[in-house]
Every structure is written in C-alpha cells, then in structure tokens.
Amino acid sequence: QVQLKESGPGLMQPSETLSLTCTVSGFSLTSNGVGWVRQPLGKGLVWMGTIWAGGSTNYNSAVQSRLSISRDTSKSQVFLKMNSLQPEDTGTYYCARHAREGFAYWGQGTLVTVSS
Amino acid sequence: DIVMTQAPLSVSVTPGESASISCRSSKSLLHSNGITYVYWYLQKPGKSPQLLIYRMSNLASGVPDRFSGSGSETDFTLKISRVEAEDVGIYYCGQLLENPYTFGAGTKLELK
Numbered sequence: 216q217v218q219l220k221e222s223g224p225g226l227m228q229p230s231e232t233l234s235l236t237c238t239v240s241g242f243s244l245t246s247n248g249v250g251w252v253r254q255p256l257g258k259g260l261v262w263m264g265t266i267w268a269g270g271s272t273n274y275n276s277a278v279q280s281r282l283s284i285s286r287d288t289s290k291s292q293v294f295l296k297m298n299s300l301q302p303e304d305t306g307t308y309y310c311a312r313h314a315r316e317g318f319a320y321w322g323q324g325t326l327v328t329v330s331s
Numbered sequence: 332d333i334v335m336t337q338a339p340l341s342v343s344v345t346p347g348e349s350a351s352i353s354c355r356s357s358k359s360l361l362h363s364n365g366i367t368y369v370y371w372y373l374q375k376p377g378k379s380p381q382l383l384i385y386r387m388s389n390l391a392s393g394v395p396d397r398f399s400g401s402g403s404e405t406d407f408t409l410k411i412s413r414v415e416a417e418d419v420g421i422y423y424c425g426q427l428l429e430n431p432y433t434f435g436a437g438t439k440l441e442l443k
Contacts, residue, residue: 259423259434259436260423260434261434262431262432262433265432275430275431276431277431309379315385316386316389317385317386317427318372318382318425319382322379323379
C-alpha cells in the first residue's frame with residue numbers, strides 16, 4: 216500500500232540548514248508528485264513545495280529563496296533542504312503524495328524545533 | 332495568493348445529527364477544464380491530515396458516504412450526515428488551482 220515516512224533531525228539551531236527525507240513505498244516517484252506541507256504548532260497547514268513526476272519543482276514564494284526539493288528515484292526518496300532557519304520555521308513537516316486527487320496520502324510528520 | 336476562508340471556526344454537534352462547514356475562496360477555483368480545484372481534509376487529534384473530498388464533490392477512497400462536498404466557483408460546503416465520534420477533529424479546505432496552494436485556517440468539530 217501507499218506509504219510515506221519523513222525523517223530528519225528534531226532540533227535545529229537558528230541559521231542552520233534543515234535536511235529532511237521522505238521515503239515512499241507503494242508508488243513510483245516518476246508517476247506521482249510529492250509535496251511538503253508544514254504545520255506550525257497549533258496552527259494550520261502551509262504548502263511549501265512540490266516535486267512533480269517529471270522532476271520539476273514548484274515552491275511557495277514565501278520560502279522559495281531558502282528551499283530546495285530534490286529526489287532519488289532509485290531509492291524512492293524525496294529531500295527537502297531549507298537554509299537560514301529561524302524559530303518561526305518550527306513545526307511539523309509532512310510529505311504527501313501530490314496527485315490529481317490532491318494530497319491523498321500523508322506521512323506521519325516529523326517535528327522540527329528551531330531554537331538556540 | 333488565493334485566500335481560503337472557513338466558517339465557523341468551531342462547531343459542536345450532537346452525535347447522529349448533521350454538520351456543515353463553509354469555505355470561501357478569494358478567486359474562482361473553476362478551471363477552464365470544468366474542474367473545481369477545492370479539497371477537504373480532516374486532521375484527527377494527534378494525526379496527519381486525511382483527504383475526504385477532492386475536486387469539490389468527489390469522495391476519496393475509503394471515506395464514508397456520510398461526507399459530501401458541494402459548491403460553486405467560490406463558495407463551498409462540506410456536509411457531514413449523522414456525525415459520529417470518529418469525525419472529531421479539524422477540517423481544512425484547500426485549493427490546488429494555482430501556486431501557492433493554500434489551505435483554510437480550519438474548523439474544529441466537537442461533539443456535544
């Protein structure tokens with residue numbers, strides 16, 4: 216079945232670069248897009264960016280200058296890198312399959328705390 | 332950016348009764364292909380969001396038919412018939428018409 220799982224460091228310091236990995240199973244990255252959605256603590260959902268089946272990417276302009284999404288199709292992994300972290304980047308980061316039906320499958324999420 | 336505005340912020344429902352949640356977009360979500368790119372998600376306490384409705388009125392796989400979506404180009408409604416305890420959580424509408432893809436602030440559903 217379709218599964219996604221995020222992994223990465225839980226605690227980061229301001230100005231550092233965040234690296235997260237989304238490992239997927241049950242579907243191919245060359246046939247489906249994967250998006251990243253952030254949820255600040257106790258708040259709503261914010262789409263950050265998507266890597267599409269063909270490998271192209273789209274980013275939210277709010278984070279575009281700091282964000283990079285890439286993938287390794289041989290390992291069924293999607294990567295998020297975001298630099299110049301600030302405390303307001305604290306939250307739960309989800310990866311989700313981004314297809315015609317929307318974000319139909321989500322990972323469990325990984326909490327990232329940015330604090331000195 | 333397209334702003335998604337949900338109402339109410341919270342709703343309290345007696346089990347077995349119906350509930351409706353509204354969502355309004357700042358721009359028409361009707362594409363020239365005839366598809367309306369509005370989606371509904373439910374985030375149960377402590378869990379990841381789950382898709383309920385896609386493209387305004389299509390029930391996602393595995394979702395009970397107590398859930399239904401409807402609307403126009405800018406005004407949308409999620410209806411839950413015969414609310415059950417498992418329906419508790421925060422409901423979000425979202426749009427996938429254009430970048431940046433945006434979500435509403437959420438509507439919290441509680442049981443009376």
